[in-house]
Amino acid sequence: MATITAAMVKDLRESTGAGMMDCKAALTETAGDMQAAQDWLRKKGLSKAAKKAGRVAAEGLIGALTKDTKGVVVEVNSETDFVARNDQFQGLVKMIAQVALEVGADVEKIKAAKVGAVTVEAAINDAIATIGENMTLRRAAALEVGKGVVSSYIHNAVTEGAGKMGVIVALESAGKADELAVLGRQLAMHVAAANPQAIDPAGLDPDLVRREKDVLADKYRQQGKPENVIEKIVESGLKTFYKEVCLLEQAFIHDSGKSVAQALKEAEGKIGGPVKVTGFVRYALGEGIEKQESDFAAEVAAASGKK
Structure with missing residues (x-):
């Protein structure tokens, strides 16, 4: 069984906005796999953020x-x-x-x-x-x-x-x-x-789209929705997803009443x-790079022979 550390729970909580106990449960269920834990929380409707853009550490x-x-x-x-x-x-x-x-x-x-x-x-x-x-x-x-x-x-x-x-x-x-x-x-x-x-849906990574479909389908499957209904919900959900991640379909920041394409x-x-x-x-700057974070108190304790 994977060891779930406080740091892992903290990272998952920051990336999803979910509660601490929910984050711990997600990591336990997924053997410490951070991405799988994010998906687990989303399927349960507990995640407040779809994804984390990447920790800026450098x-x-x-x-x-x-x-x-x-x-x-x-x-x-x-x-x-x-x-x-x-x-x-x-x-x-x-x-x-x-x-x-x-x-x-x-x-x-x-x-x-x-x-x-x-x-x-x-x-x-x-x-x-x-x-x-x-x-x-x-x-x-x-x-x-x-x-x-x-x-x-x-x-x-x-x-x-x-x-x-x-x-x-x-x-x-x-x-x-x-x-x-x-x-x-x-x-x-x-x-x-x-x-x-x-730029548009055609340019998205197919794995990203597939993952989004799976998350949406599993979420509503757990709610007991029939498969034919789930299919329609997933298609509707994907349209919303595209508006979030595709440039031309996003609401233009200079005029939110229009899409970028408009x-x-x-x-x-x-x-x-x-x-x-x-x-x-x-x-x-630094996206995707993890900087080594030190626990100063722990280092001092270690240096003095204490735990």
Whole structure:
């Protein structure tokens, strides 16, 4: 039998909003499997949150840079938030974003690219030696369109073009570039706030959709609903799910009375032609990275030979 720790219960409670005892029961029933426990709570109707976006535990900066039809976003990590306020580190992030705009999003190619007489990797190592903290270029992404714009937005910016979250959005259109850029920034802000998983349902991971179907079906099956009714409920539930996770179907944050698709259609008049969202990337600092958390009191007790 898996050992269910207080930390596991705490993490599940934070990610679902369910009660402590319910979280403990869910983890016990699922042998400590966090994702299965989240699903168990949802099936019981006890979870207040469908999912957890990912614990933001690493420090550093997200950098975003665009130029006409191209745009990039990069994540450069450091050990402490203090370094993110360091001018040298901020300059390093901007330099890496500039290189990525030129050579593409392959991390190894970025590190091997030269800036003056040194490579990006050497520049990172120099910063490590000077600042005294470990740093790493974790990831990078790029978008490009044939005609149109790639727009960016930095949330919680600590300097121009770098902050705790970065978004780039690619819009394909032969319309007015200035009006398109305004729309692109609005959409980038929307992506930052609403965190869509795909542009439309066709772009969703099939496993994610299958999991959602299973959760919905099991939930109503436990309520004794007949299978033919469950099928209809699941289809209706999926439509609601798509409105939550698909960009074009989400309520537009700048006008919640419209979907993003409707807002795009209305904007086409000003822009002077059809507009198509061809891609977006949203980087939140440290998402998916678990930072080692220490229990200072326990460490002191251990050091003194006490438990």
